Structures are given as structure tokens and as C-alpha cells.
Amino acid sequence: xxxxxxxxxxNGKRTDGRTIDELRPVKIKVGVVxxxxxxxxxxxxxxxILAAVYGPREVHPxxxxxxxxxxxxxxxxxxxFSTDTRKNPAPSRREIEISKVMREALExxxxxxxxxxxxxxxxxxxxxxxxxxxxxxxxAASVALADAGINMRDIVAACAAGKVDDKVVxxxxxxxxxxxxxxxxxxxxxxxxxxxxxxxxxxxxxEQFSECLDKAIKGCRMVxxxxxxxxxxxxxxxxxxxxxxx
Amino acid sequence: MDGEQLPMQEIRRKYVIPGDKIIEGxxxxxxxxxxxxxxxxxxxxxxxEVGRDGAKVIPLSGVYIPRVNDLxxxxxxxxxxxxxxxxxxxxxxxxxxAQDVFGxxxxxxxxxxxxxxxxxxxxxxxxxAFDRTRDPxxxxxxxxxxxxxxxxxxKISATRVPRLxxxxxxxxxxxxxxxxTRVLIGQNGIVVVTGRNSEGTKLAVRAIRMVExxxxxxxxxxxxRALLNVPETTQEQAPNTAPPKSQEVETxxxxxxxxxxxxxxxxx
Numbered sequence: 001x002x003x004x005x006x007x008x009x010x011n012g013k014r015t016d017g018r019t020i021d022e023l024r025p026v027k028i029k030v031g032v033v034x035x036x037x038x039x040x041x042x043x044x045x046x047x048x049i050l051a052a053v054y055g056p057r058e059v060h061p062x063x064x065x066x067x068x069x070x071x072x073x074x075x076x077x078x079x080x081f082s083t084d085t086r087k088n089p090a091p092s093r094r095e096i097e098i099s100k101v102m103r104e105a106l107e108x109x110x111x112x113x114x115x116x117x118x119x120x121x122x123x124x125x126x127x128x129x130x131x132x133x134x135x136x137x138x139x140a141a142s143v144a145l146a147d148a149g150i151n152m153r154d155i156v157a158a159c160a161a162g163k164v165d166d167k168v169v170x171x172x173x174x175x176x177x178x179x180x181x182x183x184x185x186x187x188x189x190x191x192x193x194x195x196x197x198x199x200x201x202x203x204x205x206x207e208q209f210s211e212c213l214d215k216a217i218k219g220c221r222m223v224x225x226x227x228x229x230x231x232x233x234x235x236x237x238x239x240x241x242x243x244x245x246x
Numbered sequence: 247m248d249g250e251q252l253p254m255q256e257i258r259r260k261y262v263i264p265g266d267k268i269i270e271g272x273x274x275x276x277x278x279x280x281x282x283x284x285x286x287x288x289x290x291x292x293x294x295e296v297g298r299d300g301a302k303v304i305p306l307s308g309v310y311i312p313r314v315n316d317l318x319x320x321x322x323x324x325x326x327x328x329x330x331x332x333x334x335x336x337x338x339x340x341x342x343x344a345q346d347v348f349g350x351x352x353x354x355x356x357x358x359x360x361x362x363x364x365x366x367x368x369x370x371x372x373x374x375a376f377d378r379t380r381d382p383x384x385x386x387x388x389x390x391x392x393x394x395x396x397x398x399x400x401k402i403s404a405t406r407v408p409r410l411x412x413x414x415x416x417x418x419x420x421x422x423x424x425x426x427t428r429v430l431i432g433q434n435g436i437v438v439v440t441g442r443n444s445e446g447t448k449l450a451v452r453a454i455r456m457v458e459x460x461x462x463x464x465x466x467x468x469x470x471r472a473l474l475n476v477p478e479t480t481q482e483q484a485p486n487t488a489p490p491k492s493q494e495v496e497t498x499x500x501x502x503x504x505x506x507x508x509x510x511x512x513x514x
Contacts (some may be wrong), residue, residue: 058338
């Protein structure tokens with residue numbers, strides 16, 4: 001985590017030309033995997049991630065089923081071609097951890113009690129990675145869950161903030177993640193105003209910590225708007241308001 | 247339900263996604279709605295509807311979750327000595343007790359269950375009981391329920407079933423009449439088409455697939471008529487002369503109305 005070069009130039013621009021409060025361009029497409037019950041494809045900067053949701057469906061093996069609620073199973077996986085040097089396709093320690101935190105980030109938004117003895121499977125496949133893929137993965141998975149028609153309390157939006165050149169910045173990319181001072185991915189439910197995931201890698205002062213969290217939540221709200229738009233676009237076309245009938 | 251139905255202007259509708267606030271105040275949460283403080287929150291993507299009796303969301307996606315009294319089409323996948331196990335295209339497999347078919351004096355030693363319904367057979371059944379703590383139970387004790395002897399099997403999304411039935415069964419009647427087929431629709435999204443000849447069946451299958459894919463587009467009945475080469479009557483063209491309304495709104499409202507009718511059980 002030692003910084004070797006300046007990541008913010010004299011004009012306040014970052015390595016990819018963004019200001020410190022700017023998100024990378026985000027694009028979400030809903031319903032791209034026809035075989036799945038719900039799916040989404042997200043482009044978060046140079047991240048390209050596919051999320052597919054199956055279920056609620058029968059649990060196999062049967063002993064895993066819970067009598068009072070649904071089992072949520074998440075799999076985060078990076079394709080061998082998603083990075084510049086080939087990534088071994090076997091699940092790594094990192095992928096197993098991200099699968100777990102992803103499940104824990106999505107679980108509070110789902111009303112799992114509505115589907116007892118069933119299972120919901122969420123597959124997140126990273127096709128191209130560029131830092132912040134867990135946030136993008138959670139964002140896509142949450143849209144896919146909504147597309148699958150699973151009862152949810154809220155949509156989960158995720159975005160990271162971090163420290164670069166001693167400045168708190170929004171949505172850090174791969175270079176900033178590797179060379180910057182801190183990385184804080186946050187998943188957030190905007191309507192319920194609740195955080196479902198918060199991790200921190202790096203060192204922050206208490207002031208920087210609060211600033212970082214606030215900034216990440218602000219980023220999540222921006223991401224939420226894009227999620228909402230993507231879902232609305234698929235189901236209702238361009239019409240966002242249903243006019244009152246006479 | 248007829249007498250209580252609200253006049254149109256008192257039903258408020260809007261598009262929602264999970265987490266969206268539908269309305270504030272003392273309304274009863276009906277389906278796909280949860281209460282959070284003084285607010286009613288949608289839990290599914292769909293069309294929210296607030297009436298005098300409460301608020302609900304008509305979902306536009308999702309798998310089939312059984313409900314009591316639903317008519318479903320299922321496949322026998324197994325049987326024990328006392329009941330058949332039926333796949334009803336849901337996350338719960340249903341049970342059909344042998345006593346329902348053989349009567350109260352059923353004896354597992356005497357009666358051969360596979361003679362009546364063998365593994366792989368398709369049946370039409372009604373859901374007798376389901377409370378999510380146990381698997382749904384089926385019954386065949388009604389007219390027109392039982393084994394399906396032949397037909398072309400199709401799976402559509404359960405949320406498209408009201409659209410396929412249409413207003414007072416208009417859509418399905420159009421398809422049946424134009425293709426000389428019988429179309430059996432289960433609430434679980436399984437459809438069986440039986441026809442006199444293969445051309446009619448094929449055409450009906452194409453029409454049903456089209457309804458499924460374009461369920462949200464306006465003038466779907468007209469499109470189906472065009473596909474099936476049904477001459478348009480002046481009566482049916484009349485709605486086109488109405489003042490131009492947003493097409494999507496029109497479809498959405500049609501769907502809501504269809505949903506209501508299905509709930510009333512006018513068809514099926």
C-alpha cells in the first residue's frame with residue numbers, strides 16, 4: 001500500500017480523467033440470460049460482469065433446505081480471461097470470500113421467509129475485471145434478483161470509496177486500488193437507509209473514515225438510480241409514470 | 247368482489263420496483279406489499295394498485311408459487327404406496343393422495359397405483375391445500391380434472407397466464423377458434439394444446455409463444471389475429487378509434503383487468 005506516484009494530478013483529475021466525486025460510466029442491461037429466471041449484465045467502468053439468478057427452486061442436496069426460509073447461495077467467479085494474466089478457474093480464497101460477503105450483502109434485502117424449503121442461486125461471473133468488481137457484482141446480482149421476481153425489501157446498490165494521495169475519492173479503479181491508500185466497498189439499501197456490506201482495506205483517520213463512508217453511500221445512491229432505470233426500461237419501456245385513468 | 251369493485255378513478259396505479267413506496271397511510275397490504283412504518287412498500291417489479299380494500303402489486307416476473315384453488319397441469323414423477331408426487335413447475339413438488347383417486351377404501355396392497363397414473367403421465371389438478379409448511383396437495387375430484395391423454399406441451403411464464411387467457415378468455419378463444427384446437431392452461435404456466443391436425447396445433451403453439459414474448463406490447467390481440475389470419479370485425483376495431491392513449495399504459499391496464507378477472511375465476 002505504499003504509494004509510488006501521484007494518482008491525482010494538479011487539476012484534480014485522476015488516472016482515468018475523473019474528478020474525485022465522479023463514478024466510472026455504469027451501464028446495466030436486464031434479462032440477458034434467457035435460461036435464468038432473472039439476469040443482468042453490468043459494465044462498471046472496464047468491469048464486465050454477468051449475474052444470473054435461478055429460483056426459488058428445489059434444494060439439492062435436500063438436507064441443506066431450511067424449514068422456515070429459503071437458502072441463498074452465491075457464487076462469485078472470475079473467468080480465466082478476465083485479467084491480463086490467466087486466472088486459474090478454480091475458486092480461489094478471494095473468490096470464496098467474495099461469494100460469502102456477497103451473500104451477506106444481498107440477504108437483508110430479500111424476504112427469504114416467503115420461500116421456505118427452497119433455494120435461490122445467484123451466479124456472478126466476472127468477464128473482465130477492473131477493480132471494484134465485488135461492488136459491481138452485488139449491484140448486478142441485486143438487479144437480477146429483482147428481475148427474477150423474488151420478493152425484496154429493497155434493491156441493494158454497491159459502490160466503493162477510498163483514499164488516493166491522502167484525498168477521499170469515490171469509486172476507485174484497479175490502479176487506485178493497487179497503488180492508493182485505502183479501499184472501502186459499501187453495499188447499501190437506499191430506501192431503508194441501511195448498509196449491508198462495508199469492508200475496509202487500508203488505513204484511514206476517523207475523519208477520513210466518516211468522509212469515505214458518506215461518499216460511498218452517495219455513490220450507492222447514484223448507482224441505484226441506474227439500477228432503477230435499467231429495470232424500468234426492461235419492464236415498462238420508456239414510460240416511467242403510469243398516467244391516472246379517467 | 248363485483249359489488250365491492252371501486253370505480254376506476256378511485257384505483258390508483260403506478261409502476262414500481264422492489265423498495266418503492268406505494269402509498270402512505272392506513273391501507274391494508276395485500277399481495278407483494280409490505281408495511282414499513284406508515285408506508286406501504288412494493289416487493290416486486292410490477293404495477294402497484296391502491297384501492298379502498300388495500301394496496302397490491304401485480305408482478306411482471308417470477309416463478310410459480312402455488313395457491314389454494316389454482317388449476318395446475320403437472321407431471322407424475324414418482325409414487326409412494328399412498329400418494330403420487332407431481333411436478334407442478336414450482337419450487338415445491340405436489341402430492342396427490344391415492345385416496346383421492348381410488349376412494350376411501352383404497353388399499354395399497356390391493357390397488358395398483360401405476361395402472362391409474364403412471365410415472366410420466368400428465369394431469370390436470372386443482373390445489374386443495376397449501377400453506378408453505380408442507381408441500382401442496384392436489385385433488386382430481388372435479389369435472390374435467392385428471393389424466394391428459396394427448397397434446398402438445400408448452401411452458402410459459404406463470405405471470406403471462408392472465409395475458410394468454412385475455413379479457414373474459416378472449417385471447418385464448420381467438421386462438422382456439424382460428425386454429426381448431428383446444429388449449430388447456432394451468433395457472434403454473436403449463437399449457438397443453440390438442441388439435442385435429444398438426445398444422446392447427448403448430449399455429450396455436452406459435453401464437454402462444456408470441457403472446458408470451460410480447461405480453462407487454464399493445465394491440466396484442468390484433469397481432470395474434472394477423473398471425474392466425476382472422477378477419478377483423480368492425481366491433482373489434484372500435485377501440486382503435488378511441489383517443490390516442492399511451493400504448494404501454496393501455497397494455498398495463500388491460501393486464502391489470504385481466505389479472506382481476508382471473509382472480510375472480512371467470513375462466514379456468
